[in-house]
Amino acid sequence: MPRKLTALDRIRIEGLVWALDQRLYDLPRGSRVAKRREVRANLLEAARDHGAGEALRRIGGSHTLAREYLGAELGDRPRHSWIAAAYFAAFVPLILSFGLNEVSSAYAQGLAAAHPAALGTYTWSGVSYLQSPLTFTIDQGDVTRSGGAWTPIVYVVWVVGTIACGRLWRLLNRPADLMADGANQTSN
Template identity: 60%
Template sequence: MPHSAIWIDRLRIERLVWSLDPRLYDLPSRSRVARHREVRANLLAAATEAGAAEAVRRLGDSRELAEEYLAAELGEGPRHSWIAAALFLLTMPLVLNFFLGEAENAYQQAIAATGTHTEGTFTWSGIVWLQSSVTFVFH
């Protein structure tokens, strides 16, 4: 007996389709939209035959479905990660500033270690966009 898709069934289907979306961000946008349309059309067709709840249950977990789509389009194995890239971009300047600060301290200690008769003005220029120059004056 064919079922008619009522609004609650449409909401159930849309919920699954949109829960699939963030898991498919590694795909190009056209491909991701095509997968949305494909899943939505298949679920609507299955909902008319068996009901929306049964169609969603038969489809399974959206995480597994997304992994299958990613593996089919991008291949098995490791893929790039936007989270790893963002973490690298946020932490690398902090690590670099730490080491450049230590280099600045080493520069100052090297000048002071040459002897008690050191006089003059010494400048540590650092890296332009990450550090400002530091001037050491010894009397």
């Protein structure tokens, strides 16, 4: 006798489907959508027959299921991750810019607090290896700043970090692998 699914059962099933979808981003969109629909349909049917808890236990975790899908479609060799590379490339500059801005603002506030009626120009070397020197101009308590650009080392670390985080060097072997796979398929 089929069981009636509760809202909680559907939420648990959708949670697993969503987690699986997040792990399948290396697949083409159409393939990912098809796998998501297939897993959802199978889980709903199994949940009606055996209960949602049992259906979710039998299917295992989203990590194992995603690894099997990726292995079946792309092979078991290690892969690159565009998503990891994009996260690193996007968030590191934001975090670094925020941090350097806060440090230079603290220095400016310190200058204004130490010399409230001061006039003049002060130079600070900035955070070593990360930014160029900053110039602070104080005019009757009003502090303006200039400078503080990233150094070339930051750009090098940013590019190398993006490549390392996304394991993008694995793309270099891919064309040779695809040509070898194509040659093997034509010879069979």
